[in-house]
Amino acid sequence: MSILSWNCRGLGNPWTVSKLHHLVKEKKPTIVLLMETKLRADRLEMVRIHLGYDYMVVVDCVGRSGVLALLWLADMGIEIQNYSRWHINAKVCPSSADSPWKFTGFYGHLDPSKRVESWSLLRYIARMEPGPWMCIGDFNEIICLDEKFGGSGRQRSLMEAFQRVLEDCELLDLGYRGPKYTWSNCREAEDFMKERLDRAVANRGWCDSFHDAKIVIGAAVWSDHFPLLLTLNNSGGRHKGRHTFKYEAGWELDGSCRTLIQKT
Known part of the structure; x- marks a missing residue:
C-alpha cells in the first residue's frame, strides 16, 4: 500500500486537479x-469521483483557507x-492478517505564535491509543x-519546541x-527561500512493522509544496534484522550530542 500526502494550495485551479489526477494514476x-484544498465538501466530492476513490472524509474550511480531506479505497x-x-x-x-495501526494526517498551525496549540494536539493524539502510529503531513x-x-x-525556540514534541x-x-x-516561496534572487515543512514520522512500534517503508518527495507543480509518497513494502510482524541507523539533524540542537559526535 502507499499513502500520498500533499498540501496542494487549492484545487480550484483545473491544472492542480490535473496534476493530482496524474499523481494518483501513476503512483x-x-x-x-490533501491539505489546503480550499474547496468545500460538495466540490471535493466531484474530485473524489474523478480520482476514483470510494470513501472520503472532509474537514470543511474556515473562510477561504483550510480544508483537510482524506480519501481511500474500499479494500482499505x-x-x-x-x-x-x-x-x-x-x-x-x-x-485480517495484519494488526491495525493509528494514522494521523496533520497540518501545523500557520501562525508561529499558535504552533504550541498544534504540538498540544499532537501530544493529545499520542495519548489517545497505544500501539503502532504514523503521522504524515505539513507540520x-x-x-x-x-x-x-x-x-x-x-x-x-520554535525549532526546539518541534523537536521536543517529537x-x-x-x-x-x-x-x-x-x-x-518540500516547500518554497516561489520568489527569486535574495527573496528566495525553501524549507522542509512536510514529513512523515512514526513511533518504534510502527517502524518495526514497516521497516521497508520509504518516503519519496515528488515535484512541485501548481503548488508551493512538494507531494510526499509513503510506500509500505512490508507489513505485519517485527523486523528480525538489524535496524538501520538514521542520523537526525535535530540532534544538533542538543549541545551534549554535538560534543559526543565530535569525540567519535
Missing part, C-alpha cells in the same frame, strides 16, 4: 491526504476516529536550520528520497 496510492479498512481543522485521525486495518515547522535555505533566520511523542523521522526541501 496508485491507497490513501490520499479505515475507521475515522476523530478530526479537527488541523488533523484527521484514523485506525488502519489493512487485512509548518523545521527541526533545525539545516532544513532551511535562504530568508531570515528561524527562532531557535521526542515526547516518541516519533522518529522516516527520512526521504528526492529533494531535501
Whole structure:
C-alpha cells in the first residue's frame, strides 16, 4: 500500500486537479491526504469521483483557507476516529492478517505564535491509543536550520519546541528520497527561500512493522509544496534484522550530542 500526502494550495485551479489526477494514476496510492484544498465538501466530492476513490472524509474550511480531506479505497479498512481543522485521525486495518495501526494526517498551525496549540494536539493524539502510529503531513515547522535555505533566520525556540514534541511523542523521522526541501516561496534572487515543512514520522512500534517503508518527495507543480509518497513494502510482524541507523539533524540542537559526535 502507499499513502500520498500533499498540501496542494487549492484545487480550484483545473491544472492542480490535473496534476493530482496524474499523481494518483501513476503512483496508485491507497490513501490520499490533501491539505489546503480550499474547496468545500460538495466540490471535493466531484474530485473524489474523478480520482476514483470510494470513501472520503472532509474537514470543511474556515473562510477561504483550510480544508483537510482524506480519501481511500474500499479494500482499505479505515475507521475515522476523530478530526479537527488541523488533523484527521484514523485506525488502519489493512487485512485480517495484519494488526491495525493509528494514522494521523496533520497540518501545523500557520501562525508561529499558535504552533504550541498544534504540538498540544499532537501530544493529545499520542495519548489517545497505544500501539503502532504514523503521522504524515505539513507540520509548518523545521527541526533545525539545516532544513532551511535562504530568508531570515528561524527562532531557535520554535525549532526546539518541534523537536521536543517529537521526542515526547516518541516519533522518529522516516527520512526521504528526492529533494531535501518540500516547500518554497516561489520568489527569486535574495527573496528566495525553501524549507522542509512536510514529513512523515512514526513511533518504534510502527517502524518495526514497516521497516521497508520509504518516503519519496515528488515535484512541485501548481503548488508551493512538494507531494510526499509513503510506500509500505512490508507489513505485519517485527523486523528480525538489524535496524538501520538514521542520523537526525535535530540532534544538533542538543549541545551534549554535538560534543559526543565530535569525540567519535
